[in-house]
Amino acid sequence: MATxxxxxxxxxxxxxxxxxxxxxxxxxxxxxxxxxxxxxxxSILECLAHLNAYSRYYNAAFAQAxxxxxxxxxxxxxxxxxxxxxxxxxxxxxxxxxxKALKRLNPLGSRLGAEVLxxxxxxxxxxxALLAQAVSADLNRSAVPVEFFRLLRLRLGEALEFVVVHQxxxxxxxxxxxxxxxxxxxx
Amino acid sequence: MSLMYSSxxxxxxxxxxxxxxxxxxxxxxxxAEAEALAARxxxxxxxRRGDFLVPPGQVExxxxxxxxxxxxxxxxxxxxxxxxxxxxHAGSLLCSFPSFVTGQPSDYGIQALRxxxxxxxxxxxxxxxxxxxxxxxxxxxxxxEQALIGRMEHEIDLLLPDPAQRLARLRQRSPHIFQLVPRxxxxxxxxxxxxxLSRLG
Numbered sequence: 599m600a601t602x603x604x605x606x607x608x609x610x611x612x613x614x615x616x617x618x619x620x621x622x623x624x625x626x627x628x629x630x631x632x633x634x635x636x637x638x639x640x641s642i643l644e645c646l647a648h649l650n651a652y653s654r655y656y657n658a659a660f661a662q663a664x665x666x667x668x669x670x671x672x673x674x675x676x677x678x679x680x681x682x683x684x685x686x687x688x689x690x691x692x693x694x695x696x697x698k699a700l701k702r703l704n705p706l707g708s709r710l711g712a713e714v715l716x717x718x719x720x721x722x723x724x725x726x727a728l729l730a731q732a733v734s735a736d737l738n739r740s741a742v743p744v745e746f747f748r749l750l751r752l753r754l755g756e757a758l759e760f761v762v763v764h765q766x767x768x769x770x771x772x773x774x775x776x777x778x779x780x781x782x783x784x785x
Numbered sequence: 786m787s788l789m790y791s792s793x794x795x796x797x798x799x800x801x802x803x804x805x806x807x808x809x810x811x812x813x814x815x816x817a818e819a820e821a822l823a824a825r826x827x828x829x830x831x832x833r834r835g836d837f838l839v840p841p842g843q844v845e846x847x848x849x850x851x852x853x854x855x856x857x858x859x860x861x862x863x864x865x866x867x868x869x870x871x872x873x874h875a876g877s878l879l880c881s882f883p884s885f886v887t888g889q890p891s892d893y894g895i896q897a898l899r900x901x902x903x904x905x906x907x908x909x910x911x912x913x914x915x916x917x918x919x920x921x922x923x924x925x926x927x928x929x930e931q932a933l934i935g936r937m938e939h940e941i942d943l944l945l946p947d948p949a950q951r952l953a954r955l956r957q958r959s960p961h962i963f964q965l966v967p968r969x970x971x972x973x974x975x976x977x978x979x980x981x982l983s984r985l986g
Contacts, residue, residue: 627806636960783932785882
């Protein structure tokens with residue numbers, strides 16, 4: 599895909615996710631936001647806290663990658679490495695198989711507050727700014743160390759896509775949690 | 786200055802958060818309708834463990850939102866024997882439905898299993914609000930549809946001869962209920978002895 603529609607699509611998705619979280623979750627009661635459907639499944643806030651943990655790392659990594667001047671001119675087409683393609687496919691919301699989160703990125707069992715929502719919003723604002731900045735960058739430069747194994751690097755473009763599909767995945771998970779928490783009539 | 790204070794004092798007391806959360810989940814409910822409904826949904830009920838919200842034989846006049854606690858709906862099958870048919874927990878809308886609809890005395894009883902707090906709206910006020918507000922009517926229809934699906938699922942449960950199958954279906958359908966309701970009542974809901982449920986784990 600050409601770089602500018604690629605970035606535009608990511609920006610649109612991030613803006614959507616941001617709006618979804620603000621409109622659908624911000625108004626909910628803290629008890630509801632913390633409610634777990636099963637002992638080992640995440641609450642709405644735990645889904646978002648997990649994303650915040652990723653954003654803390656990746657937003658900084660993106661900023662660093664963008665700060666270093668590229669060697670060549672920006673490529674016209676986004677190209678993927680094997681690792682990038684695999685990571686994106688694994689996290690894509692259409693892949694419904696459950697992936698296990700690393701222990702330190704797993705917020706299960708926490709009691710969280712509305713600050714998680716605020717932090718999420720700040721990360722999204724930052725990510726949107728980074729995506730805007732990426733327009734003039736070489737997206738195919740291998741520049742973003744992978745969170746859990748930093749010797750591996752993703753290309754800038756595919757790393758951005760990876761983070762966005764990962765966010766989509768867990769916002770959809772949170773929406774499913776919300777749907778099953780909808781007040782039911784007991785009769 | 787004094788004017789400011791008096792207008793402040795005249796403001797209605799804010800609706801309880803459980804009610805706001807409920808109304809917040811009604812799609813496209815205009816704020817004016819939400820306020821009008823919240824104003825009439827104000828009767829607060831506190832039940833101690835064992836208290837009845839509706840004893841069998843009473844006519845159901847209210848729809849309740851459970852703020853916290855746990856209640857069971859049960860049918861007195863024989864003297865000294867009761868079958869659980871449903872549960873109300875934080876966030877549930879609760880009423881003895883047949884009586885709520887027909888105005889006939891309720892065959893079912895609703896009893897608090899823990900100390901519970903509820904907010905009630907009278908049947909007349911609720912029906913009136915349904916007639917006025919298309920958004921609320923739409924939400925109510927969805928709630929009824931879900932309740933009907935739940936009832937049909939439970940009917941299938943009860944037709945299955947294998948207790949393990951009945952348990953598996955409930956686990957699949959409502960995993961959260963296992964964290965909320967004591968085993969004894971779940972066993973009754975699944976039409977099995979408490980011993981059978983504990984053997985199945």
